[in-house]
Amino acid sequence: MNNQILVIDDDQDLCRVLSNFLKKSNYEVDVAYKATDGLELLRSNNYDLILCDYRLPDMTGVEALQKIKVLSPDAAVIIITGYSDVQTAVQTFRYGANDYVTKPLYPDELLVTVKETIQKNQEKNQVKSGQPIAKSSPGEQAQEPDSKFILGTSEESKSVQQYVDLIGPTDMSVLIMGETGTGKEYVSNSIHNQSSRAKKPFIAIDCGALPKELAGSELFGHMKGSFTGAIADKPGSFELANGGTIFLDEIGNLSYENQVKLLRVIQERKIRRIGGQKDISVDIRIIAATNENLTEAIKDGRFREDLYHRINEFKINLLPLRERKEDILTFSQHFLQLANHSLKKSVKGFSDEVTHHFLNYQWYGNLRELNNVVKRAVLLTSGDLVPTSALPEEISRPRPTSATDSGEPAEDSHTLRSVSGEAEKQAILNALEVSRYNKSKTAELLKIDRKTLYNKLKLYNIQDY
Ligand SMILES: Nc1ncnc2c1ncn2[C@@H]1O[C@H](COP(=O)(O)OP(=O)(O)OP(=O)(O)O)[C@@H](O)[C@H]1O
Numbered sequence: 096m097n098n099q100i101l102v103i104d105d106d107q108d109l110c111r112v113l114s115n116f117l118k119k120s121n122y123e124v125d126v127a128y129k130a131t132d133g134l135e136l137l138r139s140n141n142y143d144l145i146l147c148d149y150r151l152p153d154m155t156g157v158e159a160l161q162k163i164k165v166l167s168p169d170a171a172v173i174i175i176t177g178y179s180d181v182q183t184a185v186q187t188f189r190y191g192a193n194d195y196v197t198k199p200l201y202p203d204e205l206l207v208t209v210k211e212t213i214q215k216n217q218e219k220n221q222v223k224s225g226q227p228i229a230k231s232s233p234g235e236q237a238q239e240p241d242s243k244f245i246l247g248t249s250e251e252s253k254s255v256q257q258y259v260d261l262i263g264p265t266d267m268s269v270l271i272m273g274e275t276g277t278g279k280e281y282v283s284n285s286i287h288n289q290s291s292r293a294k295k296p297f298i299a300i301d302c303g304a305l306p307k308e309l310a311g312s313e314l315f316g317h318m319k320g321s322f323t324g325a326i327a328d329k330p331g332s333f334e335l336a337n338g339g340t341i342f343l344d345e346i347g348n349l350s351y352e353n354q355v356k357l358l359r360v361i362q363e364r365k366i367r368r369i370g371g372q373k374d375i376s377v378d379i380r381i382i383a384a385t386n387e388n389l390t391e392a393i394k395d396g397r398f399r400e401d402l403y404h405r406i407n408e409f410k411i412n413l414l415p416l417r418e419r420k421e422d423i424l425t426f427s428q429h430f431l432q433l434a435n436h437s438l439k440k441s442v443k444g445f446s447d448e449v450t451h452h453f454l455n456y457q458w459y460g461n462l463r464e465l466n467n468v469v470k471r472a473v474l475l476t477s478g479d480l481v482p483t484s485a486l487p488e489e490i491s492r493p494r495p496t497s498a499t500d501s502g503e504p505a506e507d508s509h510t511l512r513s514v515s516g517e518a519e520k521q522a523i524l525n526a527l528e529v530s531r532y533n534k535s536k537t538a539e540l541l542k543i544d545r546k547t548l549y550n551k552l553k554l555y556n557i558q559d560y
Pocket residue numbers: 188189243244245246247273274275276277278279280281282344386462463466
């Protein structure tokens with residue numbers, strides 16, 4: 096059966112074009128112009144993929160994503176966003192988005208992203224349900240570049256690799272910290288592959304995307320009849336990962352109740368299914384990741400200190416891409432090869448000007464954003480080298496740096512100040528929305544302290560929610 100896609104976007108022309116194009120590529124497509132209509136369709140249909148606009152008339156992108164995850168936890172979600180929103184849209188990965196595409200949409204690029212996302216998500220779902228993954232035939236694999244993953248060449252990446260080599264073979268719990276898209280899941284996978292557990296399952300759970308009501312059952316399993324909808328006994332991820340490694344991404348989002356259960360698994364190596372009467376022993380290595388400051392979460396009473404110490408036997412900090420510039424060059428070349436392969440192009444490299452822009456851009460979405468920018472640029476390049484015109488304006492003509500970007504005061508010219516002030520106000524509003532008006536999280540997202548945030552809320556007359 097063809098894969099089913101739901102497009103949620105208030106731009107009716109875009110929906111029509113997208114729908115026709117995807118149907119021609121053998122997908123079954125439904126469209127909704129409002130989030131509420133899309134959610135209604137999710138109640139009665141099973142979609143493999145949801146393409147959801149970041150700005151909808153009746154809901155914020157984050158709100159829509161959270162509701163989608165309750166109704167269709169196993170479907171993949173790609174966020175459609177304008178480049179001006181990328182900085183905040185990339186934060187949706189904390190809530191379970193699989194990828195994003197930027198407007199204007201290009202059919203070839205979209206098709207590659209849709210295909211890859213559905214495939215990766217189906218593989219993830221298969222692992223989560225304990226089914227073996229079918230490998231592609233050797234003939235298909237021969238055309239793939241050697242590996243989709245490479246090592247960074249910066250000093251910072253080299254030392255991360257040394258840590259991975261060092262702790263990989265042990266059974267230590269590891270906490271990986273880093274902004275979205277810095278490669279936390281990739282590093283976690285390498286640790287697993289270096290361990291004696293390598294032949295056993297590696298199960299990645301996105302705690303940020305787990306709806307509160309389903310999290311316990313997803314992690315620990317349930318017995319038939321233990322709650323409405325529990326129509327059969329079901330093992331949880333901990334049981335399925337037995338003998339292997341479980342990767343708990345965005346662990347800070349786990350509810351307090353599930354933190355207690357997790358602590359028990361770590362201490363006693365036992366789980367109990369929801370509604371179950373007996374304990375089940377599990378042999379699991381735990382790797383957790385977060386892009387929020389857990390010590391702040393402990394102070395705020397949102398995260399248990401004892402659990403923090405248990406998962407933090409070894410900590411690996413992945414720096415943002417903008418702080419390891421050598422990697423920008425290494426990874427952009429690598430992503431160029433991947434894009435050439437998937438788009439059937441033969442672009443050789445980047446113009447000096449493009450390299451200059453890459454080195455000076457902030458890359459809030461880190462490697463994921465760099466990958467997407469390179470993919471789009473390769474698509475738009477007809478010569479040997481990627482020209483500046485193939486970059487989004489936000490990268491080729493960056494706006495004046497605002498106080499939120501650098502931590503420095505904005506430029507001291509009246510006009511510039513008002514321009515960057517507007518950008519700063521918008522960035523604060525976006526961050527408030529993403530963090531659901533939690534001030535600590537907002538300050539963290541913006542990389543300013545809480546006091547500065549309060550001053551700025553006052554300065555820009557932003558209402559307290
Ligand atoms: N070592 C690597 N080699 C090649 N690509 C990489 C590497 N690490 C990360 N990437 C690219 O960046 C994307 C994001 O990586 P990953 O999912 O590991 O980041 P993350 O920090 O776990 O993100 P999030 O916090 O949003 O879940 C990957 O899908 C891949 O395209």
